Amino acid sequence: MKQEIYVVGAVIIENNKILCAQRGYTDTMPLVWEFPGGKIEEGESPQEALYREVEEEMDCTVEIGEQVEHTVYEYDFAIVHLTTYYCKLLKGEPVLKEHAAFKWLSPGELLSIDWAPADMPAIEKLNQMSF
Numbered sequence: 001m002k003q004e005i006y007v008v009g010a011v012i013i014e015n016n017k018i019l020c021a022q023r024g025y026t027d028t029m030p031l032v033w034e035f036p037g038g039k040i041e042e043g044e045s046p047q048e049a050l051y052r053e054v055e056e057e058m059d060c061t062v063e064i065g066e067q068v069e070h071t072v073y074e075y076d077f078a079i080v081h082l083t084t085y086y087c088k089l090l091k092g093e094p095v096l097k098e099h100a101a102f103k104w105l106s107p108g109e110l111l112s113i114d115w116a117p118a119d120m121p122a123i124e125k126l127n128q129m130s131f
């Protein structure tokens with residue numbers, strides 16, 4: 001049986017742009033773009049996991065809002081259940097610690113980079129928006 005992974009991602013919006021994060025060279029799916037976030041640990045709510053992951057990964061705190069999208073995607077290494085949430089930066093500016101790069105893109109620019117396949121439903125939804 002394939003491993004099932006429960007993952008949360010932060011759609012951080014500032015000045016009408018969305019923060020995109022590039023995975024590291026040595027990660028699974030190297031250099032692919034994703035939303036900051038990670039796996040939900042035992043006993044955590046999705047929001048608690050997302051708050052913790054963003055703090056650990058980029059030294060920022062976020063306010064977590066509505067859900068953007070929920071996707072189940074089967075990779076060769078696992079089945080990923082990805083839930084994304086709208087977020088606002090409360091404290092700090094993103095610091096590159098685990099990612100290879102960050103980019104702030106407008107909704108219309110999101111399709112110009114190579115996203116993790118599980119993210120595509122959220123990307124397509126955000127791409128249609130203007131905010």
Ligand SMILES: Nc1nc2c([nH]c(=O)n2[C@H]2C[C@H](O)[C@@H](COP(=O)(O)OP(=O)(O)OP(=O)(O)O)O2)c(=O)[nH]1
Pocket residue numbers: 005007008009027028033034035036037038039080082116117118119
């Ligand atoms: N953080 C994040 N992970 C995502 C997204 N889309 C997507 O398929 N994933 C996958 C990549 C990973 O397999 C898993 C997230 O776990 P993680 O962030 O703790 O991953 P990790 O770098 O420790 O992964 P790994 O090398 O241990 O496999 O979900 C996304 O938008 N954000």
